[in-house]
Amino acid sequence: MxxxxxxxxxxxxxxxxxxxxxEVAGPVTxxxxxxxxxxxxxxxxxxxxxxxSQQRRPFVRFFACCEDFSHESPDAPLPEAVxxxxxxxLIVGAIAGGAR
Amino acid sequence: xxxxxVLAGTRKxxxxxxxxxxxxxxxxxxxxxxxxxxxxxxxxxxxPNRIFASQSTGWFGQLLQRSDxxxxxxxxxxxxxxxxxxxxxxxWYDGTPHPWEFKRVWHLEPSLADPDTVYxxxxxxxxxxxxxxxxxWQEMPGLRRHSTGNxxxxxxxxxxxxxxxxxxxxxxxxxxAISAAxxxxxxxxxxSWKPITKGLYSPFMPDPTAEIGHCIHHMAIHPSxxxxxxxxxxxxxxxSDNAGDEWRDISGNLPGDQAVYPDKEGNTRAFDxxxxxxxxxxxxxxxxxxxxxxxxxxxxxxxxxxxxxxYRSKTGGDEWEPLSNGLPQRDCYVNVLRDAMGVDSLDSCGxxxxxxxxxxxxxxxAGETWSPIVRDxxxxxxxxxxxxx
Numbered sequence: 001m002x003x004x005x006x007x008x009x010x011x012x013x014x015x016x017x018x019x020x021x022x023e024v025a026g027p028v029t030x031x032x033x034x035x036x037x038x039x040x041x042x043x044x045x046x047x048x049x050x051x052x053s054q055q056r057r058p059f060v061r062f063f064a065c066c067e068d069f070s071h072e073s074p075d076a077p078l079p080e081a082v083x084x085x086x087x088x089x090l091i092v093g094a095i096a097g098g099a100r
Numbered sequence: 101x102x103x104x105x106v107l108a109g110t111r112k113x114x115x116x117x118x119x120x121x122x123x124x125x126x127x128x129x130x131x132x133x134x135x136x137x138x139x140x141x142x143x144x145x146x147x148p149n150r151i152f153a154s155q156s157t158g159w160f161g162q163l164l165q166r167s168d169x170x171x172x173x174x175x176x177x178x179x180x181x182x183x184x185x186x187x188x189x190x191x192w193y194d195g196t197p198h199p200w201e202f203k204r205v206w207h208l209e210p211s212l213a214d215p216d217t218v219y220x221x222x223x224x225x226x227x228x229x230x231x232x233x234x235x236x237w238q239e240m241p242g243l244r245r246h247s248t249g250n251x252x253x254x255x256x257x258x259x260x261x262x263x264x265x266x267x268x269x270x271x272x273x274x275x276x277a278i279s280a281a282x283x284x285x286x287x288x289x290x291x292s293w294k295p296i297t298k299g300l301y302s303p304f305m306p307d308p309t310a311e312i313g314h315c316i317h318h319m320a321i322h323p324s325x326x327x328x329x330x331x332x333x334x335x336x337x338x339x340s341d342n343a344g345d346e347w348r349d350i351s352g353n354l355p356g357d358q359a360v361y362p363d364k365e366g367n368t369r370a371f372d373x374x375x376x377x378x379x380x381x382x383x384x385x386x387x388x389x390x391x392x393x394x395x396x397x398x399x400x401x402x403x404x405x406x407x408x409x410x411y412r413s414k415t416g417g418d419e420w421e422p423l424s425n426g427l428p429q430r431d432c433y434v435n436v437l438r439d440a441m442g443v444d445s446l447d448s449c450g451x452x453x454x455x456x457x458x459x460x461x462x463x464x465x466a467g468e469t470w471s472p473i474v475r476d477x478x479x480x481x482x483x484x485x486x487x488x489x
Contacts, residue, residue: 009135009160013176043176047160051180059159093159 002033003088010048010091014041019088028083030062031074048091063090104444105170105486106452107151108460109138112478114153116171119473123450123464126473132174133165140439140482142208147215148486152177152234154205154220162204164220166234177234181205181222184241190224191253200224200244207439209264213271221261225252225278227290240290243276248295248312255279255315255334262438263319267326275329275344280315283331285344296344300333303361303371317378318438322387330390330417332380332438335359335373337392339417350417351375355394355404373397379441383466384449388416391443391451391467393436402433410451412467426470427461434459442485454480 004020011017022036031054038045049056054074056062061070065079065087081087106117113131132138133155141153153165153174162181165174181202189197203223211217216233226244228237243249243261252259260279267273272289275296282300284293295311302314315334322328331338331347337354338347356374363369376397383389390413396404403409407429409422434457444450451463458477463470 007159009157013160013163043163046162046179052182057159057161 001085002028002036002082003085004033004037005088005090006044007091007093009093010044013043013047016041021085028078029075030056030069030072030078033078033089034074059094061092061094063092064088102446103488104446104450105143105148105488106442106460106462106473107141107143107153107171107482107484107486108454108477108480109141109153109439109482110454110458110478110480111137114138114141114155114171115474115477117460117473121446123444123446123462126462128474129171132171133163136163137204138481139204140207140484142210142484143486144210144215144218145212146210148488150210150215150233152208152210152218154208156204162202164205164234164237178230178236181220181228181237182239183226183244184239188245189250190259191251193254195253197250200226202226203258206260206262207264209266212266212268219264219266219274221264221276223258223260224254225259225261225281227261227264227274227276229290242286242291243284243293246284246293246295248281251312252278252281253313263316265319265321265326265329267321268323269326273326273343275319275321277316277319277331279317280313280334282312282314283316283319283344296340297347298345299340299347300338301349302334303359303363303373304334308364318380320380320382320390322382325387328387328416330380330382332375332377332392335376335397337375337377337380337390337417350413352413352418352420354392354411354420357397359398377436378438379436379453381441381443381451383451384443384445386414386449386466389414389466390417391441392420393441393453395435401435406431406433408432408434408455410453410463410467410470423463423467423470425468426463432457437481439482439484440480442483444485445487450485452483452485454483456480 002022102121108115113134115130119126136155144150149170151167155163187200192198207221209219220228263277265275277283317332327343329340336351339350351374354375408427409424411420434455441453454460456479460473
């Protein structure tokens with residue numbers, strides 16, 4: 001079971017509290033996690049990555065095991081600790097100052 | 101007794117303001133979608149309890165929300181806005197080609213007859229439509245594919261399609277306005293579009309009378325006379341009596357500024373320009389009575405002399421009177437954005453507007469007197485008004 005931590009706005013949108021738990025078939029990658037997340041919570045489609053290009057939205061980051069995986073290939077395997085559910089996969093809204 | 105519902109979209113959430121027909125005691129509901137920018141909310145004329153809201157942030161993109169109970173509860177609907185076919189390019193600020201990229205929904209215009217049909221004006225400029233209550237959206241690509249599309253350029257706020265007006269007498273006719281491409285009209289339900297800018301003069305353009313490139317801020321009609329259009333443009337106010345085929349300046353005695361631009365011969369000169377502003381709206385019962393809020397142009401964007409005044413013309417333009425009773429007349433430096441004014445249709449027409457300072461002002465007597473419904477919301481981006489039985 002994969003553990004995913006969503007940022008507060010997306011928890012509200014998905015109407016969940018705390019971590020989300022997902023079944024991911026096959027290799028555990030950014031793409032397979034996001035595919036499973038969007039299947040379980042269709043309202044998140046388009047909020048984390050673009051509907052068509054599947055590109056990560058610019059102010060969204062992916063962290064796990066104290067590392068930033070945002071710039072890794074979406075098909076690169078994530079650490080075993082994430083795949084085994086010992087560590088969560090964090091989807092983070094980047095800090096963007098106080099302009100708004 | 102009739103009721104009024106004011107839908108206020110703000111920089112940090114949506115608010116639903118409600119009062120009975122006296123319009124004295126207001127209930128403020130919200131914030132809904134706290135922390136998100138609500139560029140626009142609008143109710144369906146065919147089913148007033150159905151309201152659509154455009155919700156976005158730079159972090160998580162665009163969402164569309166729908167309420168079927170007058171704004172008490174909301175459900176997300178479809179948020180997939182994909183341009184039809186090859187997107188092509190428009191001009192970037194520096195004149196280079198730039199691919200069309202969807203950024204957000206600026207304006208929602210529900211059908212006058214069908215609660216499941218809504219039009220959406222988006223940035224980068226295009227018009228989309230849903231016919232299933234917002235579940236799915238399809239572009240009406242004829243507008244973006246207009247032969248001038250590759251020359252359109254964004255205004256300072258982005259290349260947004262911010263105005264959609266549905267002709268209540270001719271369902272095939274729609275008006276749109278885009279910053280800073282201009283105004284367009286379709287007479288075949290959105291298949292083909294033509295620029296409607298003859299008579300516009302924009303001294304900041306290389307050719308001030310060019311067909312495209314005018315920075316139109318907003319347009320409005322009275323439903324009884326859909327061929328009469330009123331326009332608030334960057335620098336002045338105009339009117340067309342033939343569905344946009346020709347325009348004439350009606351800025352008259354509105355306050356103005358001097359701006360220095362090249363003239364037709366290429367010599368620099370100071371122009372006296374009157375009537376810069378963003379909002380424009382028409383009285384619910386008097387098609388010749390028009391409201392604007394002049395602000396200092398074109399970078400200051402606050403009221404002249406720190407005095408917030410609505411200007412009203414009862415003659416369809418040219419002659420304007422300031423209305424200030426109840427509005428701050430000193431030290432006021434807010435703006436009123438393009439979609440942030442609305443009217444109700446009670447016997448004594450109510451007028452409402454929101455400011456970037458977070459106030460929503462109401463006048464129950466067509467502008468004679470004003471009072472704030474609420475003073476300290478986040479910056480108000482849009483105001484729409486529903487009159488309910």
